[in-house]
Amino acid sequence: MIMFVTEALFLVFIAIGLIFNALGVIGILRFPDVYTRLHAETKMTTFGTIFIGLAAIIYCTTAFISTKDGQYMDLGVNVIVIIIALAFTNATGSHAIARAAYKSGQMPEKAVVDKLSEVSE
Amino acid sequence: MKSKEILTAIIIAVLAASLLLPSALMVFGSPQNDGMDSYMIDNGQDIAAVNNIVTGVVFDFRGFDTLGEALVLFTAVLGVTLMFRRMKEDEEYEYE
Amino acid sequence: MAVIETLNTGFGSWNPLIWLAAFIIAIILAWFIWLRGESDYRKGTEQTKPFISGNAEPEKGEVHVRGGNMYWGFTNALEDYYERLVPLHSGILTDYILWFLGVMAIVMILVLGGGLI
Amino acid sequence: MITGWIMENLPALLLAVPMLGAILTPLVGKVSEKGRNAWVLLVSLAALCVAALLTNEVLSSGTVIYTFGAGTPASAIPADSGGLPFRIIFTVDAMSVFMAISASIVGFAVTLFSIAGDSKMSGKDSFYALLLLMQVGILGMVCTGDMFNFFVFLEINSLAGAALVASRVDKGYAVEAGLKYAVLSTLGGLLVLFAVGLFYGQYDALNMAVIADSMQFGVLDKIALVLLLVALAMKSGAVPMHFWTPDAYSMAPSSVTAFLVVASQASLYGVFRVVFTLYNVTLDYATIGWIIIILGVLSMFIGVTMAIPQKDVKRLMAYHAVSQTGYMLLGVGVGLAVLGNAAMMDAFGMTAMEGGLFHIINHAMYKGLLFLTAGAIFYQAGTRNLNKLGGLGHEMKWTMVFFIIGALAIAGIPPFNGFASKLMIYESVFMFSPILSIIAMVVSILTLASFVKVFHSMFMGPKLPEYEGVREVPRYMLAGMGILALLVILFGVFPQQVVDFLITPAATALVDQGSYIAAVLGGGA
Amino acid sequence: MPFILTAVFAFILYLIITSGSGDVLGLWSYEEIIAGVIVSVVAGAISGRFFCSNKNYRMANPLRWVLLIIYVIPFFIEMARANLDVAMRVITGKINPGIVRVSPGLKTDLGVLLLANSITLTPGTLTVEVDEESGDLFVHVINVNEKLAGKEIADEKDLFPIFNLVSWIRRIAE
Amino acid sequence: MITIWFMVAGVLSALILLAMVRLVKGPTAPDRVVAFDVINTLTVGLLLVIGIGFEELFFVEVAIVYALLSFVGTLFIAKYIGGEL
Amino acid sequence: MIDLYLLGQFLVITGLLISAVVIYILKDLLSAAIAFGVFSFLLSLEFFLLQAPDVAIAEAGIGAGLTTAIFVIAIRGTTSPVDSGEEEES
Amino acid sequence: MNMSRIVRSTANILFPFILVFGFYIIVHGHLTPGGGFQGGAVAATGFVLLLVAFSPDIIRDKFSFNSMKYTEALGLLLFIITAFVAIALGTTFFFNWLANGGIIFGESVAFGANPGILNSAGTIPLMNVAVGIEVIGAMGLIIMYMLSGIEGGNKE
């Protein structure tokens, strides 16, 4: 029973990860300007990759319980490190890109309101 | 300049053919000889007491290469240092 | 007498020491001849001035033959050759790379295609 | 005890001493300038001593094998590996020490010269460290018996050379020359690495002796041969791949230029090593021999004709360097073209090769001397333009004498060393093909003509007003030139001794592939 | 103090990535611990002045770390909610973007960083610029409704409708 | 179980190829940086997945290096685009 | 399994070649540098697939991080500050 | 020029962790993938992260050119001295004189599959550390010099 639940959870996580990654990639192809593409990119692919990482953690936990091999635990811990690093760096990176794009003079398309331009002028 | 472009194309074609020839003649995934490397894999743990055979090769069996490579890096740093150095006030050379 | 060995060149031989001895003898002979020259040469007199068929002597700077003037005849005679050769040294990096690769291609054809002979 | 260690580890010390010197040079330079100069001289002298000891060792007791990382230096092959060496092995035979000793001599003279000659320059710490590193590269290239190690040292050599060429950054011309040199030599180096990969893929070996032992000369080997041959010939400056040479030689500081000559000769050594030791009779020697001969003849002729109309002294000398490289290629190429034919080899092949190899060391000496005199002129007069120079002979007497020695040697006038090697080349090549020999003689005459021009426009003529303050150069520079001038005269007066002592063993070692393999792999011979 | 704090964090990271190597506490071997101490001392010596650049040791309190770990849960829920929102927008292509200003009133670097990264990681919002002095954030929002467009300074409620993440962050970092 | 990992890897590499369209098309440099970032993230996932698929567990370290370091490249490009370098 | 592995390799190599061509095609220098970064990622992935994790780490660290940085610095150093940004190659 | 406040604080926080990770790769060079070069490159990237997030002047106050030069030379010196000691002990250059010796890094490794012991491999960990130090210094110097080359001319 537990076996079945973990396997199902595992598959669900992988499916979520793949779907969100795919949506992210489609998003950067469909959206009109840099800012909206960044919306699609950072969040969706980060979210998707985090879910793939969670699936990996589940896999490692089951393997650790069944084989008692210390390396599996090492792997699972490392995956957590990866997830944290990825979330941190991706968020900051996309902020940096957005800021740079704004500084280089690309205005958001179809913007309803732009408070930043009022400040910088 | 038309002839130069044609010449370029011919040279590139010949080189491409000769550089792609190995990919047709060599078999990927099954090297023809394996004397040296299988010896290293079998005896690396004995001789150098390493688990990562690549590190064993880099630092023990072929350590001198690594020294040379570190020196290449050192050379590049010295070169960059020389390029961006602050020159003396009166340092001018004639180039005629 | 290892010092006075001659250089075997496969076809003939050559001994620099003998040549050197001959050279020194020639110099000594020349010295003798120089000794027998006129001894009433004085500096600072009319003797030191060059005699150019009675024309006035030019300034020292003008006499000096500059390096670019030499072998003008040679380069002028081979003008066709130089006009082809000098533009090859165009100073452009891409051309230089192309020459390198071109020679490689030619040699590749020669070696892979069976050879010259 | 200590002498025992030194004698046992000579090949490693030959490289390790300048390496250590190069690493410590910036640190010593932080403390004091004088101390750094002394340190660099000391290291250079030590390297020269080690090279001399190694030469003596090799010439008296045969090829020296040094295995890095093994228990004892001579144990090339571990007992249970089935006859395959897997560590890096230095195979120092007579040819290697021949190159090593000439590089060390020029290196010492150049260091001596540059202490005074480049004193106006900033960034001397890096400059000396790079000079020593370049020496490491050259010595490593000529001593190693391992293909990948050869590539690594080639890369050290070319990077250090490029950085030195570009070291006068004030106007940008030197950097342009350095960029050309660096891009071309890096591309060449990568193609060499590709060839090494081809060898590795087929034979699973990197050691030259092992590769030579199992060489089959299939299609892949042919491709590897072409890549190695052309890339190394380009590095040595053979026409029509010589275009980087005048740029780099003329824009580098003079002391560096004198050393760059040796660096390109190390690449020439690479060519010879590849065709003779790696392939030898398995290769299509007539074709490769003729290719090398054609490259040589083109180099000789185009080099010298391009030199004649030049106005820049160093550029002119650089074209002469290309031309002289042609002699070496011609001599050794003739030897290669008759490699399989024992009778012809005995009759003139060996002599041609000896002539070509003798020309290497001679060229290193006199061309180094000439570049150093050009540097001395530049140091005092501040220009290299032949149209502006003139009348320097009144003050710079010693420089003039050294220049005359160098010029006569390069033109092949007896009794200087250029004549001896050129005579060997002329006579043996004449038996192979008279036309080639005649071309070589014509080139020699043109060389003389062009140096007469240089001599006339630099030293002769009335004193010019703009060079009033010109004095003789400092003593360090004269000492550097003097060493080379002395060697030029010595080699010219006693050529047979040099040939017997250095050149014949080198040529024999180069041709005799069997003993090279036997020295590493044991057994036989 | 900066040195010790950094070294401790470095040591914890080292222990995390080398877990499962030996027998001490069932997880680490002695050699690893010795190497870890050396490594973390060196890392602390080099990077201490950057890690604690503003001489502010609030984060040395372990309680704040517990809070930070708990914070992950509401944040994750917010993230999942908004993700579905943007996923719909990717498929339908209906967007209504704009840049609004948020004034959370956070002082510390860590607080600003946490909030900005939370905003960026929450789909639909993206930090474009931060005011150096006041810590005000300029947020690019993918769907600006009428009410939000009218306000001069937007509320937290508009960005995080379910949980009040700003007060969480204030509790963690201030 | 192993096959699943490889299938995931295949899908992820197909996504990378898809994201490359934006790299080719992207009218301005910031658009290309977005593609760069996507490929970056996907590559980290791919490395993770393949590492588990090969059953050689230390392969994951490569992914950590990746996740930490590619950030620097992004920052450099962003700094250049923003005109601050 | 082996077929899936081959498929993965095929995809990665296709990506590698595409990005190499993209480096060649793109007119904007900065975009070429970005494409070089992508190329570096995929090369690292390919090393990973060829069972060379050491080389993959080296390529990831040096290729992805430092090479991009050096290229960007050099591009900045060879364009005048006035017309930075979208600079078309002559 | 400085980047925004967010990037700066991220760099501050990430820097020690990148450093630790680089050192981890260096120290574990003989057990897991990695080694001197890779770990050194990772740690050097940490420095580069600081250089990009802050204005290079600020970083140059804390890590000067000279200190980086000393770091680099120290690494190379350590490397070559490790090799020289082997000559002094009567063996050849680059002989692994600590391997299987039993003291420091001297434990021998059994053949076949095993997780490995940190305290093994002789001189290899020493060389790893030396090369790591060298690569950190070299890469940091290259980037620092190139950044300094952007700003102004190279005349005083």
Added chain:
Amino acid sequence: MIYNLPFIAAGLIIIIGIVMMVTKKNLIRIVMGLALVEAGVNLFLVATGYIENGIAPIFTNSPGGEMVFPTVQAMTLTNIVIGIATTALLLSFVMIIYKKYGTVDVDKTGRLKG
């Protein structure tokens, strides 16, 4: 033939790099081409040592099969570091050339000729 994919890719990358070096006019592009050639050579080297179904040459707990060749990986490692050194040096040359000449066009930087 399909199994030779990495070799073909390596060859093609080298060719693309060489074409880039020959046809492009910007010096930075030329250096990029050189870096591409180098990447291709690296790929070629690693592919030379690959064994089908081999595992990485590192001993761990997991039971191993046949191992991939280690020497060639060590060589590639060396070449990667040499590559970054070369690239850095060349790019600093290019930067100095721009500073002195004001251009990085390869046709306009050829001032040494004849």
